[in-house]
Amino acid sequence: MTSTDARTDFETRIYQRLTDTAGADEGTRLPAPTDLRAEAATGHVRLSWKPVAGAAGYVIERAEAGYVPVIVDHGGADVPAVAQLAFADTGVRDGTTYTYRVGAVLGADYPVWTWSEPISVDTSQGHGSARTPVVAVKVDAAHVVGNLRRVWEMIGSERLSQLLLDGDQKWIADEFASALRRVHDDLGVQRVRAHAILHDDNDVVRRGRDGSVTYCFDRVDAIYDQLLDIGIRPVVELSFMPAALARDAQQTVFTYRGIISPPADWSEWRALITAFAEHLIGRYGIDEVAQWSFEVWNEPNLVVFWTGTVEEYLRLYEESARALKAVDPRLAVGGPSTAAAEWIERLAAHAEHADVPLDFVTSHTYGNLPLDVRPALHRHGFDETPVWWTEWGVGSTHFGPIHDTAFGAPFVLAGYAVAQHHLDALAYWVASDHFEELGRPDRLFHNGFGLLTVGNLAKPRYWAAHLAAHQGDHVLAHSVDGDGAAVLVQCSATRHDDGTIDVLTWNGTINATLMSGDARLDRNVRLEVGGVDPAITYDVTISRIDVNHSNIAAACPADTVWPDEQLWSRLRAADALATEPIVPTEGASTVTGLRFDYSLPMPGVARIRLRPVRSTSGTPQQRSSDQPD
Missing domain, CATH: 2.60.40.10 (Immunoglobulins)
Structure with a gap:
């Protein structure tokens, strides 16, 4: 399928759902x-x-x-x-x-x-004063209220078979691997979720002339060997359907023609999952594979990804779960991996009534923050079941107008903040612009899903994830007051073990029609950091992400298709988090508190970092080995 045909087909069917709310049960009334x-x-x-x-x-x-x-x-x-x-x-x-x-x-x-x-x-x-409203942020550096949950340590990815590209595409494999290594090393990513490990380009299932089925996991091994060498474990999405097993192998999605049909014979699907799990354990050991997870399919509530019914998906899930648990009960299985947070209660109800294993729950959302699905899980006895959003992002449209802009930076931080309360993982989709579902990119800045461009330049969304990942573990008490407080301007305040204090503030809306900003939503921030030790001197910096800071697309001429070597050099030089010193507001600080005043446009992010450098006795403060930037 050509990229043009694949894109037309995908955009025609992506909004067609199997979900029907017209006949909703009165029991769902709230x-x-x-x-x-x-x-x-x-x-x-x-x-x-x-x-x-x-x-x-x-x-x-x-x-x-x-x-x-x-x-x-x-x-x-x-x-x-x-x-x-x-x-x-x-x-x-x-x-x-x-x-x-x-x-x-x-x-x-x-x-x-x-x-x-x-x-x-x-x-x-x-609407009255022409002055930019002030939002007051207060942080108590002496009052720890909890521990930071690093929900961003799972990420999405294009299919991992890109790691095996060779010949004139070897450079793609190398850059793709480098992108995964960068998000591991810098963002702390521990797990990656990707489509199509069972797709026919990996040559997993073969059917002989006599109708017998055999398996070959050589390419899968090569993929997972590389991934584990980087330091990342897979969330194994069990997709797509091998042609040898498919009821209708002509039903496909994407340029690489992933088959979206149910199996012709359910016992053959179950046998495949059994053989797959046994092979992985035989190669990597159960102690390793028990730390992986197996997610059943991708977005089966969308016609573009599943030609079966709701009931057939539930059977696919059950066959997969029982096969995995029969191999070893320590293998973790979950779903429904749906678009738009659907079918979660359906799967939980089925798992409850049919006594089917459900070790974690997954879904996806684009352009909004995740819903709280824990009440639905509670209704079916899954109170302690982890909830993972295995796809999430600022926009769901391929080559849409939003992904390269600064708008996504505060969106990312707002999502991570919400996830602190009711999610266990929030996987941004995806790590890299080396992404082929609807065709390879035709220019450098094409508004791809990636946090990193082709060439591995960091977009504003990447820098937001970077700031989140480089926070301290100890959450500090804080308050936000004023025009737009808590609904536009939000805050995360943390402390590192070495005494470094990070105050992250961001100004954003989920209204994508304002991706280019709205001057009425710009704010000034008055930050007061209290509870600091008067015996310590701090080195204070401000890092910014907005239209004019940490925005790599702004450093590239708008008419650029692909940079020449000279422009590549300039872009790589510009690929940095914008950081500079900031001094406390004169006359506004006290012995145990510091005040800083700064602007925060919408969209925009600012981090104030107070790093202890010397006590008043002249003793240098110890710097922890993992202190960033």
């Missing part, structure tokens, strides 16, 4: 949220409401006089519901009256049964 409040603020309306027990998220409806009410969809996110209890509706017009309602949902594949009482707000009330 009450309406109460105490809905709407406050006009600069450039946005701040909404808040009380939580509803059992809700995974909340759908927001906005109405304007003379217009049909609309669901707030954040510029095209695949899930309109939000998990937060406070939200900034951005992109609103000044001097306009809007009416809002909010409804609770059990999940992304459930309807709103009951809406809250409507509330109206006049945005002229939030």
Whole structure:
């Protein structure tokens, strides 16, 4: 299939789902949220409401006089519901009256049964002063409130067979491996999830003339040997269907024609999974493979990825899970690996009623932050089951207009912040722009999914992940107050073992229509760091990510297709996190506290780092071996 044909086919079918909410059971009814409040603020309306027990998220409806009410969809996110209890509706017009309602949902594949009482707000009330609003951030460096959860240590990837490319594509294999090594070494990535390990380019399944089936895992071994050598373990996505086993081998996706059909014979699929697991254990040992995980299929709720029914997916899951556990009960299996946070309750209910193993739960979301699916798992006895978002990103559109911009940087940090509360892993999709699903890129900056470009230059999203990964382990008490606090401007404050203090602030919205920014949403930050030891002197720096900082695309002429050597040299020189010294605000600091004032555009990220360099006695402070930048 040509890249043009694959792209047309994919874009035609990607929004066709097997999920039907029209016949939803009355038992899924949730009450309406109460105490809905709407406050006009600069450039946005701040909404808040009380939580509803059992809700995974909340759908927001906005109405304007003379217009049909609309669901707030954040510029095209695949899930309109939000998990937060406070939200900034951005992109609103000044001097306009809007009416809002909010409804609770059990999940992304459930309807709103009951809406809250409507509330109206006049945005002229939030539009007055021409001065940029100030948001006050206060951090208590002496008060540790918890430990940081490193949810970003799983990442997505293009199919791993790229590691085996040779000939005139060997450079792709080398750069792809370097990208995986960089996210491991710099971001701390421990696990990678990718499609198509069972695809026919890996030559796993062969059928003889007599109808017998044999297996060959040589290419799979070569892939996993390289991956483990880098230091990353696989999340083994059991896909796609080998042609020798497929009910309909003509049903495919992507340029490489991954087969999306159920098996013709379920026993043959189960035998494959059994042989696969036995082979992996024989090669790497059960103590190693028990630290991997096996995810059943990819996005079976989308027609473009699965030609079977919901029931057939549940059977695929059950056959796979039972096969793996029969080989060794320590092997971890999970799913449903759905798009848009769907089918989670269906799989949990099936696992409960059929006594099917479910060691972890997976789904995907693009253009929004993950929902809280733990209430659904609780209803079926899976309270302690890990929840992994094995695909997540700022936008789901291949070659879309958003991936190379600074807009994704605060989005990444907002997702990591939400995940601290109800996810165990949030895997950004993907590590590298060496990505071939709909054809290889035709230019360097093509808005690819990757955190790293072809050539392994870091995009703004990469630098956001870098700042997250290089935080300390000890979470500090902090507060955020002012116009846009907690819904636009957010904060993460941590302390390292050597006393270094990191304060990450970001200013962002999930409304993708504002990817180029909105001056009304720019803010100034007044940061006060209290509880510092007056006997210690700090070296203080500010690192920035925005349109003008740590934005590699801005260093490349807009008409560039592929750089020449001279431009490559300039781009590599520019491939750095923008960091400079910052001094406390004069006259505003105290003996045990420091104040810093700085601008924070939307979209934008800023990290203030206070590194202890010397005590007042003149003794140098010890620097931990892993202290970055």
